Amino acid sequence: MAAQGWQNWPGRIRCAPRQMVTIASEDDAVRLMASNPALPIRMAGSGHSFTPLADCEGTLVRLAPEPKVFHVDKEKRLATIWAGTPVWALGPLLHPHGLALANQGDIDRQTIAGATGTGTHGTGVTLGSLSTMIRAVTLVTPAGEVKTCSLEQEPELFQAARLSLGSIGIITRLTLALVPSYRLTENGWLEDADKALANIDAAAARHRHYEFFWFPYAKKVVAKSLDPAPPDSSPAKSAEQMHARGLVSSFDEKIFRMGCRLTKWVPPIGPSLHGIFTSGFKGSTRTRWSFEIFASPRTVRFNEMEYAVPAERGAACLEAIVRTIRNRRIRTAFPIEMRLVAADDLWISPFNGRASMTLSVHQWAKDDERTLFKACEDIFLAHEGRPHWGKMHSLKAAEFQRLYPDFARFRAVREKVDPEGRLLNHHLAAIFGASPSWRRN
Numbered sequence: 001m002a003a004q005g006w007q008n009w010p011g012r013i014r015c016a017p018r019q020m021v022t023i024a025s026e027d028d029a030v031r032l033m034a035s036n037p038a039l040p041i042r043m044a045g046s047g048h049s050f051t052p053l054a055d056c057e058g059t060l061v062r063l064a065p066e067p068k069v070f071h072v073d074k075e076k077r078l079a080t081i082w083a084g085t086p087v088w089a090l091g092p093l094l095h096p097h098g099l100a101l102a103n104q105g106d107i108d109r110q111t112i113a114g115a116t117g118t119g120t121h122g123t124g125v126t127l128g129s130l131s132t133m134i135r136a137v138t139l140v141t142p143a144g145e146v147k148t149c150s151l152e153q154e155p156e157l158f159q160a161a162r163l164s165l166g167s168i169g170i171i172t173r174l175t176l177a178l179v180p181s182y183r184l185t186e187n188g189w190l191e192d193a194d195k196a197l198a199n200i201d202a203a204a205a206r207h208r209h210y211e212f213f214w215f216p217y218a219k220k221v222v223a224k225s226l227d228p229a230p231p232d233s234s235p236a237k238s239a240e241q242m243h244a245r246g247l248v249s250s251f252d253e254k255i256f257r258m259g260c261r262l263t264k265w266v267p268p269i270g271p272s273l274h275g276i277f278t279s280g281f282k283g284s285t286r287t288r289w290s291f292e293i294f295a296s297p298r299t300v301r302f303n304e305m306e307y308a309v310p311a312e313r314g315a316a317c318l319e320a321i322v323r324t325i326r327n328r329r330i331r332t333a334f335p336i337e338m339r340l341v342a343a344d345d346l347w348i349s350p351f352n353g354r355a356s357m358t359l360s361v362h363q364w365a366k367d368d369e370r371t372l373f374k375a376c377e378d379i380f381l382a383h384e385g386r387p388h389w390g391k392m393h394s395l396k397a398a399e400f401q402r403l404y405p406d407f408a409r410f411r412a413v414r415e416k417v418d419p420e421g422r423l424l425n426h427h428l429a430a431i432f433g434a435s436p437s438w439r440r441n
């Protein structure tokens with residue numbers, strides 16, 4: 001008998017697992033693994049991945065969403081937290097200890113296990129993804145063993161577990177490297193697209209965080225920077241306030257939702273809306289605690305594709321995408337987002353071994369994304385792009401083997417920990433070129 005259904009944030013991925021289980025401790029996870037659960041076993045965070053990572057006919061596992069900090073080492077700037085803690089709760093939990101995440105993405109609705117599970121990132125040439133902040137992982141393997149790994153303890157398992165797509169085990173605790181609490185000033189401005197494209201390196205070097213949004217039929221981009229501001233004694237928002245903030249639809253979003261409808265139903269209007277949305281941006285300046293300023297509410301639902309390309313090829317790639325959208329009159333109401341991420345050494349991180357520019361394209365959830373995404377994916381691949389694991393792509397094992405120098409190392413650890421592929425759904429089986437036992441039976 002199928003349990004109630006599950007769907008991801010845009011509603012595109014829907015499934016009816018036989019069982020849905022909420023885990024509140026390592027003991028719960030051990031008991032589950034020993035209970036002969038329906039296969040495959042998949043873990044879901046808050047369902048904000050666009051790819052079918054959590055798609056599951058067997059047992060869908062979620063961690064109890066209660067925010068929890070187990071231990072803080074203020075001197076070493078480390079905190080061990082429950083992996084089901086939502087990102088929106090982390091800032092308020094860490095702030096009283098004088099600590100914060102060094103960077104965050106555009107939203108804070110994910111769980112920390114889910115965000116790090118796909119290499120979620122923000123922008124900043126000196127800053128890595130959230131997965132790079134992990135210093136230790138506690139997980140329960142498919143064999144029901146509880147393991148804590150780090151660079152010193154089971155380093156191979158640790159390398160895989162820092163970014164694992166939920167293919168190594170149920171992650172229950174993460175120890176994160178943090179930085180002292182800090183305040184950031186945001187500035188937003190309009191800039192000619194040609195100038196912005198030519199000056200990406202200089203702008204990125206000038207600001208701790210730099211990004212821009214380009215509605216592809218517009219001549220200007222909306223640029224945004226975040227830079228450290230002097231500390232002060234301003235009160236920080238509580239977890240309840242942070243949670244509530246992400247649910248509110250702003251006036252701009254309401255207008256934008258109408259723009260999405262018009263773009264779908266009256267396509268010739270679409271390109272002029274890009275100019276209107278861009279010129280309607282009035283610029284902004286504000287200063288907040290870091291965790292209060294990174295994320296914005298996203299209430300207009302969409303599907304997304306994002307690739308990380310080598311930083312030095314990014315501007316050419318972006319230019320080619322905009323040219324293609326314009327020449328082929330491809331419909332989208334959304335801007336392309338340009339961000340920068342530092343190189344890392346995580347085996348299956350899109351940023352492995354190379355400083356990267358990430359470029360994301362979006363399509364309204366009620367619109368067909370295939371023409372836009374196919375056209376863009378061809379260009380991303382021609383620029384050596386690697387897809388964000390949580391965002392739509394069409395790649396399979398052979399392509400990942402070619403794109404990631406350490407892919408075979410990751411696969412070897414995964415096969416050792418889960419030889420029968422109990423944690424592999426169809427999507428992951430195709431990514432790893434594996435044939436799980438539940439599919440063979």
Ligand SMILES: Cc1cc2nc3c(=O)[nH]c(=O)nc-3n(C[C@H](O)[C@H](O)[C@H](O)COP(=O)(O)OP(=O)(O)OC[C@H]3O[C@@H](n4cnc5c(N)ncnc54)[C@H](O)[C@@H]3O)c2cc1C
Pocket residue numbers: 009042043044045046047048049050053054063083084104105106107109110111112113114115116117118119120121122164165166167169170171172298388389390391
């Ligand atoms: C509106 C929106 C904005 C976004 N903005 C950004 C952004 O700015 N930057 C960016 O990089 N990405 C962004 N994303 C993508 C998003 O951050 C990732 O897809 C992220 O993985 C989603 O986290 P989640 O908690 O929803 O986890 P899910 O999507 O549910 O799961 C993600 C992965 O984590 C695994 N997982 C979850 N919990 C566990 C666990 N306990 N143990 C083991 N594995 C587990 C799952 O199996 C899956 O493989 C955005 C997505 C949306 C919808």
